[in-house]
Amino acid sequence: MKEEKKASPISVLLGWGKPYHGKFIGSVVLAVLGVACQMVPYFCVAHIVTMMLDGEQDFSRYVTACMVALCGYLGKVLFSSLSTTVSHTAAYYTLRDIRWRLTGKLARVPMGTILDTPSGQYKTTIVDRVEGMESTFAHLIPEMTANILVPLVIVVYLFIMDWRMALLSLVTLVVGLAVMSVGMMSYPKKWEGAVKAGKDMANAIVEYIGGIEVVKAFSQSAGSYKKYSDAVNYNANYYVEWMRENQKTMSAYNAILPSVLICVLPCGFAFWLSGSLELSAFLSIVIFSLGLVGPIMSVFTFTDDLAVLGTNVEEISQLLNAEELDHKDTPVNLADTSIGLDHVSFSYDGETEVLHDVSLSIQPGTMTALVGPSGSGKSTVAKLIAGYWDVTSGSITLGGHELKEIPLSEIAAQISYVSQDNYLFNRSIRENIRMGRPDATDAEVEQAAKQSGCDTFIRKLDQGYDTVVGSAGSHLSGGERQRIAIARAMLKDAPVVILDEATAYIDPENEAVVQKAISALTVGKTLIVIAHRLSTIIGADNIVVVKDGTIHAQGTHDKLLETCPLYRDMWQAHIGANDQM
Numbered sequence: 188m189k190e191e192k193k194a195s196p197i198s199v200l201l202g203w204g205k206p207y208h209g210k211f212i213g214s215v216v217l218a219v220l221g222v223a224c225q226m227v228p229y230f231c232v233a234h235i236v237t238m239m240l241d242g243e244q245d246f247s248r249y250v251t252a253c254m255v256a257l258c259g260y261l262g263k264v265l266f267s268s269l270s271t272t273v274s275h276t277a278a279y280y281t282l283r284d285i286r287w288r289l290t291g292k293l294a295r296v297p298m299g300t301i302l303d304t305p306s307g308q309y310k311t312t313i314v315d316r317v318e319g320m321e322s323t324f325a326h327l328i329p330e331m332t333a334n335i336l337v338p339l340v341i342v343v344y345l346f347i348m349d350w351r352m353a354l355l356s357l358v359t360l361v362v363g364l365a366v367m368s369v370g371m372m373s374y375p376k377k378w379e380g381a382v383k384a385g386k387d388m389a390n391a392i393v394e395y396i397g398g399i400e401v402v403k404a405f406s407q408s409a410g411s412y413k414k415y416s417d418a419v420n421y422n423a424n425y426y427v428e429w430m431r432e433n434q435k436t437m438s439a440y441n442a443i444l445p446s447v448l449i450c451v452l453p454c455g456f457a458f459w460l461s462g463s464l465e466l467s468a469f470l471s472i473v474i475f476s477l478g479l480v481g482p483i484m485s486v487f488t489f490t491d492d493l494a495v496l497g498t499n500v501e502e503i504s505q506l507l508n509a510e511e512l513d514h515k516d517t518p519v520n521l522a523d524t525s526i527g528l529d530h531v532s533f534s535y536d537g538e539t540e541v542l543h544d545v546s547l548s549i550q551p552g553t554m555t556a557l558v559g560p561s562g563s564g565k566s567t568v569a570k571l572i573a574g575y576w577d578v579t580s581g582s583i584t585l586g587g588h589e590l591k592e593i594p595l596s597e598i599a600a601q602i603s604y605v606s607q608d609n610y611l612f613n614r615s616i617r618e619n620i621r622m623g624r625p626d627a628t629d630a631e632v633e634q635a636a637k638q639s640g641c642d643t644f645i646r647k648l649d650q651g652y653d654t655v656v657g658s659a660g661s662h663l664s665g666g667e668r669q670r671i672a673i674a675r676a677m678l679k680d681a682p683v684v685i686l687d688e689a690t691a692y693i694d695p696e697n698e699a700v701v702q703k704a705i706s707a708l709t710v711g712k713t714l715i716v717i718a719h720r721l722s723t724i725i726g727a728d729n730i731v732v733v734k735d736g737t738i739h740a741q742g743t744h745d746k747l748l749e750t751c752p753l754y755r756d757m758w759q760a761h762i763g764a765n766d767q768m
């Protein structure tokens with residue numbers, strides 16, 4: 188991975204396209220054939236001029252030269268379009284593979300990395316940056332090679348004809364190139380700024396849309412959402428300013444580079460008048476030097492791609508090389524579903540420790556409840572057990588094996604994590620529930636829905652189980668979403684179930700059904716429950732009181748009522764609140 192970071196952007200790019208090297212090479216060969224054909228008309232025209240000057244009277248020779256020129260032109264069209272088709276195919280497959288790698292990577296990086304990164308940034312990297320490399324893959328490799336070859340061959344030919352004229356035909360190219368390189372010096376830095384401006388704008392837009400409910404509720408307009416409007420303005424101003432800065436250089440370059448005849452014509456005349464250059468050679472040189480301009484101008488249309496390549500490759504590599512959760516890939520045989528935390532400390536940001544030296548033992552088939560004040564670290568303990576993050580120090584075991592030794596897929600298969608905001612995908616309810624077990628039949632999906640108290644409300648919907656739930660389940664209420672998430676977990680039927688405030692949004696009317704469903708879901712399982720409503724966990728085998736990132740006390744409900752003043756206070760507050768309801 189480190190090697191990939193050190194390598195040049197082009198070699199990283201070629202590495203990503205490795206499976207399609209054959210296709211890329213094919214596209215280069217076709218592009219070169221296209222170029223060879225492109226040269227034919229120039230030779231033919233030069234040949235016709237020579238024949239005219241020599242007084243050739245045989246009309247058929249002129250026709251033949253024209254036909255050969257036409258064949259060359261058609262050959263160029265054919266080979267170039269074949270080259271483009273092959274290179275685009277290889278390019279799109281390469282982009283697809285990069286996107287697969289990037290999304291696969293997201294599943295292996297700690298949740299913290301993902302949560303701390305604005306989602307707009309991931310969208311920009313996976314969609315825009317990857318897309319930005321399509322033209323590099325599809326055009327840069329074959330066309331740039333071809334467009335460099337044409338002028339090279341022409342220049343060699345010009346040197347063979349007359350070295351003085353060859354040098355003269357290069358003058359404006361060299362000057363134009365020098366002007367261009369001065370302008371390009373600041374390009375990578377400027378592009379970096381443009382990328383940052385684009386990213387800030389994407390993040391602000393995603394945040395703005397995500398918070399649109401708040402914006403509307405508080406009568407905010409787009410303009411008053413300052414972060415968003417600032418980002419949009421900054422982005423526009425940045426490009427306008429950059430364009431202004433570049434204007435002079437670009438105009439100079441566009442004026443100088445194509446004007447090869449400025450030196451070739453007057454000097455050519457002078458040489459011809461002095462008798463040191465034949466008229467036919469002079470005219471051929473004029474024709475060939477004009478042929479230099481097109482390909483060289485085309486080469487420079489790729490300088491943009493080259494300049495932005497480094498930034499794109501760097502951004503994609505950063506995500507591909509992001510630190511992964513430290514887990515082995517070899518499956519292990521778990522003895523049971525016991526869970527152990529041994530002197531676990533944890534920090535989300537590497538600075539502030541939120542769990543301090545936590546040790547806890549959870550027996551298979553038991554119910555453990557985590558209770559404690561808000562922000563004390565209950566969800567953090569649960570998420571570490573589910574393998575969402577790696578511990579900072581200490582260790583966690585599942586079935587006698589350290590979590591690090593267990594492949595992530597195996598942990599995911601062993602544990603169902605149901606939280607208060609389980610995400611629903613913008614698909615049908617049936618598909619959302621089936622995510623718990625992709626091979627479940629329709630009958631099994633509906634059975635799980637019945638057990639978790641969703642069946643009735645689902646059947647009342649127009650499309651029943653085929654109702655699409657909207658983005659993030661927005662067409663459903665919080666309680667309905669939670670019940671679907673519980674149905675999904677029931678279908679998955681994992682031996683360890685973690686319920687993190689899983690019933691927080693469920694209304695009293697449905698609470699009994701859902702509690703019954705949860706009891707069914709958790710029979711014989713190792714259950715970890717986080718619940719603020721203490722009445723739902725009084726039957727737990729072990730209640731763990733978490734306070735300030737440490738285990739303050741643990742035991743049964745009765746024992747804690749006797750021995751733990753904090754628990755007693757929480758219980759009093761709970762029954763007091765219930766009395767008032």
Ligand SMILES: Nc1ncnc2c1ncn2[C@@H]1O[C@H](COP(=O)(O)OP(=O)(O)OP(=O)(O)O)[C@@H](O)[C@H]1O
Pocket residue numbers: 299302535536541559560561562563564565566567568
């Ligand atoms: N993704 C995160 N990045 C940084 N800090 C976090 C993150 N998630 C939680 N924290 C912090 O870690 C601490 C423990 O949070 P945690 O969610 O585990 O508490 P909790 O006991 O479950 O709280 P609640 O009962 O309110 O859900 C808090 O100080 C919280 O601000």
